[in-house]
Amino acid sequence: MASGKKRGKKPEVEFRNTQLADALQTQDMAAVAFALRHGPTVVPLMRPGARDDPRDTGEVWTFRDPKTGQVALLLFSDALHKPEAMPKAVGLHSPEWLRAFLEVHGDEITTVFFDIAGPHPMQASPADLIAALDA
Known part of the structure; x- marks a missing residue:
């Protein structure tokens, strides 16, 4: 028997980390590190993960420079x-x-770019980010 209640629409997932955006605006690596340790990061995917398998996080998209590799x-x-x-x-x-x-x-990736097209781009090495995440 139906309860008469309508199921609420699932809230939309916000694909953002406001704290990271603020840190990038100030170009403060310590603040970027803090934001990375305490919030999510938006990652471009070649293939999204399977909805029915929480272990499938998708296939991450990376950029390979055709001139340098x-x-x-x-x-x-x-x-x-x-x-x-x-x-x-x-x-x-x-x-x-x-x-x-x-x-x-990390051995294959030479650099990590944040918000490469702006509004406040920043870059770091994988080793620097690992150190920041471990701090």
Whole structure:
């Protein structure tokens, strides 16, 4: 028997980390590190994760420079800062996920860019981010 109550619509997930956006605005690496340790990061995905499998976080999109072969990881404080030319899918990943991803792929990734298209871009090495996440 129906209870007569309508099921509420699930709240939309906000693909942003306001604290990270604020830290990037000031270009303060200590504040960026704090924001990364305490909030999610928006990550572009080639393939989104399977909805029925919480262990499937999707396939992360990275940029390989065709001239140098160097690989960059692009991260965002807000999905709205992701350039249109990039894949549409994004993931919202935890500090633990970011730390593990950098540990596994840090030798291949030469740099990590935050909000590369603005409004306040910043870059760091994978080693610097691992140190920041471990602090």
